[in-house]
Amino acid sequence: MLFENVTFGINEGDKIGIVAKNGTGKTTLLNIIAGKDVPDSGSVTFRADLKVCYLSQLPEFKAGASILEACLEDGGPVADAMSRYEKAVASGIMDDINASVHQMDALGAWDYEDRVKQMLTQLDLGDVNASVDHLSGGQRKRVAIARAIMQQPDMIILDEPTNHLDVDVIEWLENYLKRQRVTLLMVTHDRYFLDRVCNRIIELDDRSAFFYDGNYDYYLRRRAERIEAMNAELARVKNTLRKEQEWMSRQPQARAGKAKFRIDRFYDLKERSMMRHREDNVRLETEAGYIGSKIFEAEGISKRFGDKVILDDFTYTFSRYEKLGIVGANGVGKSTFIKLLQGLIEADSGEWNVGETVRFGYYSQEGISFDENKKVIDAVTEIAEDIEQNGVHVAPMQFLQKFLFSVPDQQKYIHTLSGGERCRLQLATVLMMQPNFLILDEPTNDLDIVTLGILEEYLSQFKGCVIVISHDRYFLDNVVDHLFVMEGNGVIKDFPGTYSEYAQWKAEHDKQQQQAVAKSESHEVKQSTAKINRKEKLSFKERKEFEMLETEIEQLTAEKKELDALFNSGEVIDNVAEKSARYTEINDLLDEKEMRWLELSEKS
Secondary structure: OOOOOOOOOOOOOOEEEEEOOOOOOHHHHHHHHOOOOOOOOOOOOOOOOOOEEEEOOOOOOOOOOEHHHHHOOOOHHHHHHHHHHHHHHHHOOHHHHHHHHHHHHHHOOHHHHHHHHHHHHHOOOOOOOOEHHHOOHHHHHHHHHHHHHHOOOOEEEEEOOOOOOOHHHHHHHHHHHHHOOOEEEEEOOOHHHHHHHOOEEEEEEOOEEEEEOOOHHHHHHHHHHHHHHHHHHHHHHHHHHHHHHHHHOOOHHHHOOOOHHHHHHHHHHHHHHOOOOOOOOOOOOOOOOOOOOOOEEEEEEEEEEOOEEEEEEEEEEEOOOOEEEEEEOOOOOHHHHHHHHOOOOOOOEEEEEEOOOOOEEEEOOOOOOOOOOOEHHHHHHHHOOOEEEOOEEEOHHHHHHOOOOOOOHHHOEHHHOOHHHHHHHHHHHHHOOOOOEEEEEOOOOOOOHHHHHHHHHHHHOOOOEEEEEOOOHHHHHHHOOEEEEEEEOOEEEEEOOOHHHHHHHHHHHHHHHHHHHHHHHHHHHHHHHHHHHHHOOOOHHHHHHHHHHHHHHHHHHHHHHHHHHHHHOOOOOOOHHHHHHHHHHHHHHHHHHHHHHHHHHHHO
């Protein structure tokens, strides 16, 4: 049972976030509301003519479709007309092109085409003809976001919209959704996203739903109050139950004639006393192994793939207990950087000098490299049959229970695990080896908010070194003490602070640059205007010419009107060839003199 008797409504303009632990049914609830799954009981009712768009975790597109074609799927008549126009242009068949142009004109679709391409440019998808088959996970997610927005739905359902997106795109989407009137229902682990976009929170817990009219920060406060009140109520129930238990324990004849409602109340109290708030959380108790003072030194590291530069003469000395975050756009080389450090990819030049005591623990974005047909317990036992934890030796079965794998769960085959379960299993296999240098590549994807909070606390107290690649701004703020900002073309900026501090610095820096550019452009315009004014003031000769032109244009116009009247009179015209030639000459003269008059009038 995931949840039961869940009842709620969504009003126009609501922006609702669903919060829960992994495995409690967040995606299932979205699928039921979107009509992709059927509930065991109950119903979902939409307002008539409501247009709903569902953005799943792993968006699907037609095989071989271009980015532009994928964005136009299910976009209505305007999108269909635009799609036909693009295909007609590609085919080069004039009849098809003309027909599609007429249809575009009739529907006013030209503006729609501009908006689609502008949206794709904002999402860094400039090559609209590229095939979706060859896009990365982040690029496919951006195409799906563009498609959802361009459909202009009344309501958007989003399942982990920030997964695989870089921070710049997340912030763009965050700002866009805040400004729009569109109704939202979403599942996301990005706490800043929840806090800044949502105005309502739904929490799934213990098969029930709890509702909070506020953002994520408000939800945290009210949830703590709810749990405290529930625990106080449970204590009161248990205290009352003890008294009723004494009464019920008497001989049956002592209870004879007593009210039946009191007996019923006893059983009700007994059932309520068995209810408790379950806090089954991951327990990260593994200590780091000893690490010496020498961590690693990078000397002149360079790496490129063809024309794409990842590192260019990179030099850096990593300190003991340092906690570093790496940020940058998708494709800039963040994952390549940490693979170079571990020797998984060879550098073109330069040298990594890693300390003898360093023992890497690598959480890869690619996930687990286990045999999918093996059971969880078997896969872990293959790595180690005995695990040392804080000086105590434990079996793999006991260790997995700390990562919420119950004994029955440990018998699951790996290919049946959910995204969150896979993340927890990978995290367990990394920490069981007691590394002293953790390298985490996008660890926040698919982990629930509660587990993320526990991981943050663990990393902040970790007695070793940490490098984190993440798009989760809240996670970075709570874990790292400085950032490598990879700007592309081998440029790495070392920023001494959290991500929020970097974002604030960058906003102020960009603002100052814009003001400097605007000031420079304004100065250039003023100089240019002054120069033009000095240069283009009418001379005495030009003023005389200007006055003469006005007179000549009036005379030529009058002569042209006379000839027009003569040609339209129907009378026999003498010297018709001579008058026709004069008419043509007048038209040419008028064109020439009117053009010259316009040039001079701009200077006057």
